[in-house]
Amino acid sequence: MAERLTRRQAELLGWLREHAPRLPHPPTLDEACRGLGLRSRGSLHKHVQALVAAGLLEPMNGRQRGLVLAAGRRPEPTPATPDARPTGAVLPLLGRVAAGRPIEALEDDATIEVGAEWAGRVDHYALTVRGDSMIDEGIHDGDIVVVQHCSSARNGQIVVALVDGVSATLKRIEQQYGRVVLHPANSSLQPLVVEPDRVTIRGIVKGLIRRYG
Amino acid sequence: MAERLTRRQAELLGWLREHAPRLPHPPTLDEACRGLGLRSRGSLHKHVQALVAAGLLEPMNGRQRGLVLAAGRRPEPTPATPDARPTGAVLPLLGRVAAGRPIEALEDDATIEVGAEWAGRVDHYALTVRGDSMIDEGIHDGDIVVVQHCSSARNGQIVVALVDGVSATLKRIEQQYGRVVLHPANSSLQPLVVEPDRVTIRGIVKGLIRRYG
DNA sequence: CAAGGTGTTCTCCATTCGTTCTCTGTGCGA
């Protein structure tokens, strides 16, 4: 029973975990074949049987569209990868940052799980990006940026900046003598030039996470 | 009793849940037939009986307009995903993908730690992006893309595509009848139009990770 | 009463889909 999954079995399991929750009905073997790039139901069926035997799939018993993940009774925490338990980090997701508006607070204790490279960074937090003001930097609406809380920055860094205490924006910063230029990365927007004491830096963008549908 | 609903039974149930509350009377079998695109009362009736047997519909007992949802005693709790895994995941970092060149293999067992949203996705891997061919999509040189291993894609998705078995590229795919258009997201590059059998899809881009200095 | 609407049951049919089988190929270790 403690059999190790083969590569293909693990791929099938991963595909099901990914797709099954979003499908209106459990998939057929043919659909799973297409999902995995197979052409033969029969081949896939062998992998299905192995997963059923491992307790990871419900027995199909001839039922059509019977490709259903076993109910969670089986702990079996993701075998497949014999990984060295790389605990990810949980950062607070503080809200949204957009051009021209303050950070909207999200419902409290929203969090996002990020890669382990951010583990232990207690001075980091995450924001959801609204708007396209940084699109030329590849920061799109809906992306999540990882921000290090920090009140100063080097020129060229992308910062969360408050102007006059409001209007949190994501901008590339350029600090010159006697003035600060906040560059949007969107050719249809103008740089903002303000006196240094009107600008508050709230953090430096250190990472970006995006998910595609 | 614990039988799973078939596709059609589930569709009928969904139709009833959507429409019944807005109708002045419970629908007749014929009305439900039209709603589901059926022509035969008899066929629909079989599905109705199955739902009655499952306790999801009130027994009609010959009553006219007797198609009534069973009283809400059956909440049918969306199984959802039983796992709330707060652990990060390790994906293999297979190499680099660029416009016009095959995937360069990296030294073996290079890995990257990603957020827990990718945990258990054994069919996912990561690639480092080289070049600017997708810059208008916000995918920059040096970014890391998370790719789901997959051999087919829907139009509009960003895929890792091989043309003639070589030249792994990151492109937005558009599959038309008899041809495939691979769109770079860079206004200085032209879309690539090829026959479907020359294109091999190696995966679908599902996520993006960037780190700023 | 007749007519039409409606639920019920039945038979017949087509397609989908799970299952099993054989055959092939590949990589790996003894």
Place this chain on the structure above:
DNA sequence: TCGCACAGAGAACGAATGGAGAACACCTTG
């Protein structure tokens, strides 16, 4: 080199599913 585990293709079979249509019983309405 052989054997074995893994992987895939494809054919064939039968069960599950889904549908059409006819026939009938019951009811309401004119």
